[in-house]
Amino acid sequence: MIDYPLRRKDREISPEECVSILQQGNFCVLASLDAEHCPYATPLSYIYLNGKIYFHSAKEGHKIDNFRANPRCSIAVIGRTRPVYLKDFSTYYESVIVFGAIAEVSDLREKTAALTELARKYLPEHMDKVSQSIEKSLFRTAVYAVTIEKMTGKAKKEKK
16 A cells, blocks of 8 residues: 555544544545456545444445455545635534454354444334344354554544
8 A cells, every 4th residue: 555645734633533533434435446457436434443344235236246356445434514705705623534354243142242332323213123133144144344554534623
């Protein structure tokens, strides 16, 4: 992996701020490559858990074929944003880019934990139904984990 320096060092955020954005982000966009090196970007619901990014999926399809051809991926998470007009048009923003390798989760405990946390993040009011739902769909649902190898974050914040 080529280590590109961050162009706007003045907007670089700390690893702790990056993790906070990953924990609080609503959705991500995962970029993968197919066997012919054509990029494919997929919006996903996700969780950040134990230093990895997890998401669920069907067991087949375009992105799954891409993972099999090349496990390398990149994920973008956009945190808070707010368009502003100062001396010109601009946007206050925060974002994180993750680079890593993706693998299907085969351990049933890890898979169940990831699915449980996805439910807690997106539908916490229905946690009483999670165990039954996971049990019913566990073997037809794939869960993937992205092991983070590099993470960068940038933000343009309002000056106080």
